[in-house]
Amino acid sequence: MSRIPHPEVDVDRQLTPGGVDRSRLRLRSTAAVLTSLTALAATSLAAGPAVAARAGLPCLLPRTPAHHSLGLDTWNASYPRPDRDLDAAMIFLSFPDSPPTIRTDELAADHFPATSRFFARASYGKFTLRPHPQREWVQMPEASTAYGIQRDWGAERRSAYLRDAVAASDARVDFSKYDVVYFVADPDAPGVDSDATKVVNFDRPLRADGRDIRRIVTVFEQHPPDRNVLAHETGHVFDLPDLYHRPVDGKGDWDTHVGDWDVMGSQFGLAPELFGWHKWKLGWLDRRQVACVSDAAGTLLTLDPLGAAPVRAGAGGTRLAVVRTGDGSAIAVEARGAAGNDRSTCTEGVLIYRVRNETASGGGPIEVVDTHPDTEACWGSSVYPPLADAPLGVGETFTVAGDGTRVEVADRTPSGAWTVRITPGA
Numbered sequence: 293m294s295r296i297p298h299p300e301v302d303v304d305r306q307l308t309p310g311g312v313d314r315s316r317l318r319l320r321s322t323a324a325v326l327t328s329l330t331a332l333a334a335t336s337l338a339a340g341p342a343v344a345a346r347a348g349l350p351c352l353l354p355r356t357p358a359h360h361s362l363g364l365d366t367w368n369a370s371y372p373r374p375d376r377d378l379d380a381a382m383i384f385l386s387f388p389d390s391p392p393t394i395r396t397d398e399l400a401a402d403h404f405p406a407t408s409r410f411f412a413r414a415s416y417g418k419f420t421l422r423p424h425p426q427r428e429w430v431q432m433p434e435a436s437t438a439y440g441i442q443r444d445w446g447a448e449r450r451s452a453y454l455r456d457a458v459a460a461s462d463a464r465v466d467f468s469k470y471d472v473v474y475f476v477a478d479p480d481a482p483g484v485d486s487d488a489t490k491v492v493n494f495d496r497p498l499r500a501d502g503r504d505i506r507r508i509v510t511v512f513e514q515h516p517p518d519r520n521v522l523a524h525e526t527g528h529v530f531d532l533p534d535l536y537h538r539p540v541d542g543k544g545d546w547d548t549h550v551g552d553w554d555v556m557g558s559q560f561g562l563a564p565e566l567f568g569w570h571k572w573k574l575g576w577l578d579r580r581q582v583a584c585v586s587d588a589a590g591t592l593l594t595l596d597p598l599g600a601a602p603v604r605a606g607a608g609g610t611r612l613a614v615v616r617t618g619d620g621s622a623i624a625v626e627a628r629g630a631a632g633n634d635r636s637t638c639t640e641g642v643l644i645y646r647v648r649n650e651t652a653s654g655g656g657p658i659e660v661v662d663t664h665p666d667t668e669a670c671w672g673s674s675v676y677p678p679l680a681d682a683p684l685g686v687g688e689t690f691t692v693a694g695d696g697t698r699v700e701v702a703d704r705t706p707s708g709a710w711t712v713r714i715t716p717g718a
Contacts, residue, residue, distance in 0.1 A: 351584035351614035352572075353622060353649040360533035362657045363620075363649035364573050370506055371531040372471045374411065374419040375575035380472035380526075382425040383461050389435035390481040394515060399476055400425035402515060407522040410555075413632045414566050415576040416602055421526070424470065429478070430461045436483030441512060443487035454492065454508060458500060468501040472529055474522070476511040488512045489521060491528040520559035527556050532570055533653030550660045551679030553628070553643060558675045563637040565599045567658060568612035568626040569647050583613045590698075590715035595625070595642065597708055599632030609709070615716045617695045620649045623661075625699055627710040628683055638670035641683025642701050642710050644692060663690040686710075692717070 355363030367373055382403070384396045404423040411421050432439075433456050440449040457475050458467075467473070477484045489512045497504035509525050511517075528534075535557035537548045552561035554570070571577045585591045596609035613625040624647055629640045644661040651657040663684050668677035684690055689700040696717025703711040 349579055349582065349584050350586065351582075351616045351622060353616075353620055353647065356620065356650045358650050358652040358657075360528070360531055360653040360657070361649050362533065362569060362573065362647055362651075368531055372529065373575060374415065374421070374530050377420040377422060378471040379422045379424060379469060380474060381465055381467070381470040382423055382474045382476060383457070383465060384426060384429050384476050384478070385457055385460075386429040386431045386478045387434070387436035387481045387483070388431060389437065389483075390478060392429055392478045393480055394478070396425060396427060396429060399479070399515060402513070402517045403474075403511075403522045406520075407526065410520065410523045410564075410633055411526075413599070413601075414571065415574070418576050419574075421472070426461075426465065428464070430457075430464065432456050432460055436478070436481035439483060441477070441483055441488050442485045445488055450492070454510075457508075458498065458505075462500055466501050467505060468503040470503075472509070472526065473505060473507075474509045474511055476513075479513060479515045484512050486512050486514050486518075489525065491525050518559060520555050520564055523555050523564070524559040527566070527570075530574060532556050532566075532573075533657050535656075535658050536654070537656065547676035547679070549656045550645070550658055551676035551682065552637070552670075552674055553645075553660055553679070553682070554658070555633075560675050562670065562674055562680070563628055563634040565628070565633040567624070567645065568598055569614075569624050569645075569658065571598075572612060577611055581609065581611045583610050585613055585615045585714045586716060588716060588718075590713050592702075592711070592713050594705065595627040595710045595712060597627045597629035597631050597634075597640075597710075599634040600629065600708065601632065613712070613714055615695075615697050615714065617646075617697070617717070622647045623692055623695065623697045625712065625714060627712075629708055631708075638673060639681050639683055641685045641688075642699060642712055643683045644690065644697075644699055646692075661690070661692055663688070 352364040354365045355361045372378055382400055384399060386392045408421045408423060411419055439453040440446060491507055491509050493507045497506045507529060513521055535550045535554055547558055550557035552563045554567045555564035568577060572582055583593055593610055593613055596611055598611055611626060615623040617623055624645050626643055628634055628637060628643050630637050644663060646659045648657050660679050660682050662679055662682050664681045667681055669681035671677050674680040684699060684701045686701050686704050691698045698715040700713040701710060702713060
């Protein structure tokens with residue numbers, strides 16, 4: 293087992309269901325600890341080993357060195373790709389200053405099977421996240437208060453926590469069997485801060501049981517936890533970016549980029565289904581389900597709702613339409629309805645959003661286009677009401693500012709699909 297290198301920089305936060313900022317800004321440390329290794333920048337990890345992701349389509353964007361780049365021509369092999377079933381170890385950590393009063397199976401039930409079901413729906417059954425919760429508590433060598441657990445966690449204490457967690461659990465857990473590792477702290481321990489939940493990446497992987505461990509999900513959630521928290525964090529394990537807006541001073545609205553649309557924006561969103569672009573990146577949409585639009589005269593398409601299950605196994609209805617608008621940018625169009633992970637959505641229709649492959653995680657790599665800028669919806673339930681009514685309805689037309697892409701919604705079929713005409717800008 294190697295020493296723990298300096299963690300890669302990471303930022304995350306959460307909001308209350310009403311959209312109130314909890315200031316869950318988690319800043320990684322910049323000081324090297326435990327080793328004299330120099331930490332790699334976030335961008336260098338994204339530029340690491342890659343494998344071919346799919347045959348080229350004219351509207352896909354190339355992957356760039358940006359952290360969690362939304363380029364799709366290659367896959368960063370530093371991350372497990374969920375195009376096959378993956379196994380996840382869930383290890384429960386207790387502390388000598390606070391004997392647990394809750395059972396490990398209760399904490400496991402906070403997250404599973406809900407998280408596995410989220411990904412099964414999002415992938416149309418193409419991917420299964422198989423949890424393996426440990427039955428017994430693993431006791432850490434130090435008191436919970438000794439690690440200084442908090443959202444602005446110092447590198448030395450955080451590295452000590454991870455070093456102790458791996459060492460304490462190694463005798464019971466064969467890490468070579470798992471693709472994902474969750475360390476779940478006793479939520480009742482006095483030193484545990486729920487704001488510290490995050491994914492910690494390493495500039496050099498840990499080595500345990502003959503397997504590289506490149507990242508660990510550290511879970512400090514209360515019981516019961518925030519909704520969809522593990523789906524959000526696990527999305528990072530699969531190289532998906534944060535989609536929320538990060539105020540410079542930690543104050544202000546976090547959800548101006550995508551609102552309720554996609555769990556990587558807000559885990560409390562009413563429509564947390566992953567964007568079609570994310571599903572394309574992860575391998576859950578194939579080229580038959582993606583329409584590249586380039587005809588200047590316009591293209592008529594029928595879009596199946598993104599969250600709806602296929603009518604039959606292997607059905608390949610169009611789920612995503614894309615207009616390439618530049619070397620590193622595109623306009624994406626998809627239908628969103630009350631199905632699958634979007635079953636709690638407050639509006640349905642045709643959603644339009646911008647994608648940029650050079651924008652890093654947290655900087656707005658995806659921005660939803662507000663097709664109703666003068667209205668809002670779902671006050672009291674939406675995380676960001678100005679974008680809650682962003683989709684277009686039947687009979688509506690919208691021209692995207694800047695590039696002139698025009699989207700017209702002509703009809704909705706009896707099966708619930710949406711008929712749209714998309715005309716690229718001049």
